[in-house]
Amino acid sequence: MTGPADIEADGFITCHPAQATTLPGPARMTLAEARAVRADLTSHDDRMLIESCRVIADETVSDDERESATALLAILENDD
DSSP, X not given: OOOGGGBOTTSOBOSSOOOOOSSOSTTSOOHHHHHHHHHXXXXXXXXXXXXXXXXXXXXXXXXXXXXXXXXXXXXHHHHO
């Protein structure tokens, strides 16, 4: 069941627990922002996708989400 804890700051409902990044501020995107970038691959450049994958891999508590981000990161880094 979806509850208030499932709604992130941007208004989207997530299936993963919301959590803050360990490095707050503009130098590091938040987990919610990283998930939004990851969800819309075609609208972002490789640099943004790589950063979002790194944030997701570092910050998520979901093993499946971490594995998915790590796999995409490997593809993007080998593409360079």
